Every structure is written in structure tokens, then in C-alpha cells.
Amino acid sequence: MVSGFEQLGRGVTGKQSERLIAECGPLVNRNTKLVDEDGKCNGIDVYGLSKLMDYLEDYKPSEPFLRHSILGQNKPLPFQREVRRYYCHPIVVWTVAGIIIANFIVNIVEKEIDADRSHLKYASFWDGADTVFNVLFLVELLWNMYGYGFGRAFWESGWNVFDFFITGVGVILLAGVSGPISQLKLLRAFRVFRLFKRIKSLNKIIMALLASVPGVANAFVILFIFFCIYAILAVELFREFGINGTYMTDDVDSLSHVVSSITPRGYTHGIEYYGTYTRAMYTLFQVMTGDSWAEAICRTLLFGLYQRSTLAVSFFYISFAILTQFVLSNVIVAVLLDNFVAPPPDGLKDPEVTELIEYVKAEVAKAPRPQLAPGDRVQDEKMVELELSSYARGAVAGAVPLFDAELVTRRVDRMEQSMLRLEAKLGQVLDKMIKLQALPGERREPPPIHLGKPQGR
Template sequence: MLRFVEHILKNFLESARFQNFITGIIILNSALIGLETYPEIVKDYEPLIDTFDMVILVCFTIEIALKIFIYRRKFFTNGWDVFDFIVIGISILPAAGSFSIFRALRIIRTLRLLKSLPKLRLIIESLLHSLPSIGWIVVLLGIVYYIYAVVGYNLFQEGYPEYFGTLDKAFFTLFQIMTLESWSSAIARPIMDGVPYSAIYFVTFILIATYTTLNVFIAIVVNTMNQLAIAGMHEEEEHIKSFVASQNKLLHQKLDQLQEEMESLKGKK
């Protein structure tokens, strides 16, 4: 009886309708938290907003409790389920007194959309799988930064100490240049007026640090995304093949049973 109940609950939790319901609850929760940033709305509808928030939290808590009941230890082997557990655990913390800061952390529930939306989940998983390769890009970028920071300090520290007076100032200036935020009017052109040929320094840094590195970063993420998508397709194909094989085996068993019954009937005649 218990296994039957678990089977029913498992099918219910994994159904498309329930997943869509949870997604809708997450979006509603995010909208309510956004409304609380308007004092006039909170003043008029605070009891209603708090009621909805409590109902939403109860729905999330029941979902997590049912999953733990059904999957037991297996629940904590799934990274996304553990993520949901932590998010809801933070939401349950008291929201009054010295714990009032945790009330603002309810917005973290919105992150559950990362799991509920398959396409968004694929992007996040691609980024996570890309971290080892991205780490080497960070190392490469750090080397480039260090070289250009030291060169910039030696070239510009006397005339422009606010930008290249120290190594840390040079790092921050290079970061601003890499973001392309006012790099030309605020940094490059004033320095170019006082230091001839300094344009070579800025142009080469932008080409290496911004365009080349950024394109390599994008290429790694896209390549990982394609690999995960292909792996997902193969997994789905294997699941279909396994299902077809099991159904084929069941069909053969039924045919063998039917044949035995027919032979039994012939023997009686």
C-alpha cells in the first residue's frame, strides 16, 4: 500500500501540470515581493500580501517534504533538489526581530526558476560545466592584466598617478578600459595628448583583454552547451530504446504464454 501511494505521489510531483503550477507559484511569489517595494501598496494590502506569502511558503514546504518522503536519501544526491531545500530552508527562518533581514532573502525563491525552466537550466548547467575551462581563461586574463599594469605604471605613473600611480590603481584602470566604460574620453585621449604612441598600449589591451578573451569565453560556454544538449538527446534515445526493449520483451512473454495456452487447449482436444 505504501509503495502504491509513493508511486502515485511520484507521478504527481513529476507531472507537467504540477511543474507548471510550481513555476506559476514562483512567478507569483516574485511579483508579490516586488510589490512590497511600494510603500503605498504595502500600506493598503499588507495583510493580503502576507497571507499569499504564507500560502506560497506552505506550498513550497509541502513540495519539499513530499520529495524527501518519496526519494529519501536519493533526494540529497540531486544538486537541484538540495538547492531547493536550502532556498526554502532560508525562507522558513524567522522574519521578525533580529532575523528581519531574512525576510528580504525570500527573493531567493525566484532562483528556483533556474530549475523549473528547462532552457534556463541548460544554460546554468553549461556555465557550471564550463568552470574548469573558464578558470584557465581567468588565469590567462590575470597574466595579461599584470603585464599591462606593470607596463602602464612605468609609462604613465608620473603624469597620470590617479590612473597608474600604483599597481592596484593600474589594475582598476585596466578593468574600466576592458568594460569600455568611458575609456576613450576619460582615460585614453587625455593620456594620448601627453604621451605619444600610447594608443598602441590601449588598443592592444582592448583587443586582447576584451574581444579575444570574451570570444574565447563565449566559445567555451557554447561548446559546453552543445555537448550537454547532445548528451541529453543520447540519454533520451537510450531511455526510448530501453522502453521499447522492455515492451518488446513483455510482448514476447505474452505471445509465449498465449502459445502455451493454445498448445494446452490442443492437447485437451
């Protein structure tokens, strides 16, 4: 049951689960065999779990904004709940995702084969495609806003605000504006970010990145401090290198060589790479990324600064590379990975569980449910997990559809009928086996056949 609630985004502890089973199980279960002779409930069947989730949705709705709208509190728009359910349907979600990807591909193709804005070859096609995509995105935005009842809850989501801004820019461009405001077309490239809202797996990545910002920021501060320290030292140590336009190197045979220190840009080596604090910072960033720093930056100083004494230059660059590339960079990666582990859903608190139990008792007392006959069968745990998985797949970026208890009940009834037919067929097989054993010869008892009673949760 704990895993079932977690799949539905409603976490409960093991102790809370035991309370719900013990106190709510007898009220919602269809299988009376789940209650022993002492009156203790040992599990909850799929029908009971669906009813319990239905009661939980009424007591603590996953999307409370469905009860309200721009008309006021507890005044939803006509068919608002149904509009929201269809908007969150996987088919609609992947259709919108396909449209976003198609728009992104069209933008890529446009910049590849028709990049010159002053002499467009297929201007009519690009304008037509942009108009179609803008209209589709506008319809999708209005659909989403209607599901929120055009109320304040829509603006409480950052993804909704981003959708409104990007789609609003597209609508403005449809009016054929010109001048500086026409540069808003550049924002079309950011439409692909809307995928992070529509596809749940991508949304988890973005939310994990946002959740890791505080920890990563601390790691970046430490990294920045080390950069500052090494940049200050680099300016002090290396700024005057080759200041006269040349520097001298000594090889192992004590032969001296005079080498030009003028860079392709006309500066001396020390001035170009370490002339100021900001230049030293950029040079050290190049060192951290491994962008040919060993040959262009380090070796020049290694052979020409102190000739035969290479210890200072070697220690400077090796210590910097170890600290930045091997230590602090991995710390940042570790912080990111730590936040990618999905946290458990916000669980119900003990007082909320108590209130839920009282709510279920009150609701059941209003309309008692009929119980199954003692010989009837109910679903097993696999069916429960199947129903919960199909329910969880309908959740997209935090939007959870309503739990259809009647649909689950019909499936349970069909499963019970199938079990009865299976028992009848097994009985026929058993009769044939008994008849075969009645033939002349050694008589053996047929092996027992165990149907196995499904266990509830």
C-alpha cells in the same frame, strides 16, 4: 529506434539498435509481418517499442529511488511512485513555476511602491502574501520529499538541497523571529532560482553554464594574466603623469597649453588612475568594458604624456583592447557556446545491451504474448514518434515518468480499427468507380489504389 531511445534519455548506437531489433523485435512486436521468410526482423512497431522500454525501465530504472525509501531498501512508501508521477506532471510543473513567478513579482512590486521598511503602507498584505507563498512552497517540498521516500537520494541532488534551504528559511521567518536572523528575508529574492529546476529548458541552460566552468576558468586565467601584465606596465609608465598638478599639451601648430591634472576627487590624473596596482587593474577593466575610457583615460595621456610622440600610449591601449575585447572575450563566449550544445544521453554499453536482451527473453518466456492475425495492421513511424514525444515532454529536469505500455496498446488497437474502416470505405468507392466504367462508351480500367503498408522501426 535510435532517435526514439534518445528522446527517452536512453542512448543507443546504430549497431546496438540493430541487435535489439533483431533479437528482441520478434519477441515484443505485435505485427508478424515485420519478420521475413528467413526469420529476420526488419523493424519494431510501436507496441514492441513500448514493451521494450517497459522492460528497460524494469531492468535499469531511470529513477531507482522509487524502489526505496526511509523504511529501507526495496521498501517504498505507500503510493510513492504515483506521488512522484503526479509531481512531475507538466500541469503541476507549470503551476509551481507560476507560483514562483508570482512570488517574484510580488517582491518586485513591494520594493517599488513600499520600499521604506520602517514605514510600510501595506505591511499586512506583504506579510499575508509571504505566508501564503511559504506554505505553498513547504507543501511542494514535502510532496517532492515523499516522492523520494524521504530517503538519501533526495539529498544527492543539489537542486533539492537548495529548495530545502530556501523553503526552510521561509518556515523560520513564519515563526516571527527578530534580530539579526530576520535578515534572512533577503534570501526571498533567490526563490526565483527554483525555476531553473522546475522548467526543463531553463535547467539545461544552468547545467550548460556549470559544465562550462572548467573551460571558462582557463580562459579567465589567461585574461587575468594579461590584465596583470598591463597593470604593472601602466603603473610604471603612467603613475607620475601630472604629478605637479598640471600637464602640457602641444597641438599641430606648436602651441602649448597648460592643463590641470587634478581630478574631481582631488588626486592627480596619474595617481588616481594608475597610482597603485589595484587602481590600474580597475582602470584597465573600465577600458575593457568601453566605459568612456577613450576620453577620460586615454586621451589625457595621449596628448599630455609625451606631447608629440603618441606611439607608446596608442600601442598600449590599442593592443590591450584587441587582446581583451576582441580575442579573449570571444574565446570565453566560444567556450560557453560549445557547452550549450546538448550532449547525447548516456548510452547503454554493449554488455548492458546483452544483459537487456537476455532479460527480455527471460521475461517473455514467463508470459508469452499473443500475436496479431496476418491481416491486422499496426502503427506507422509517425505514431511512434508521437508517443515518444509525449513521453519525453513528461520529463522535467531529469525526472522521467513511467512508460504506460497499456495506454499505447489501446491507442494502437483504435488505430487498427480506423484503418479497417478506411479500407471498407475505399472499397465502396472502388465499386462505384467500376460501375461508372460499365456505362456505354469507352471502357477504361480504374486507377489502382494503394493503401501503403506501414513500416515498423
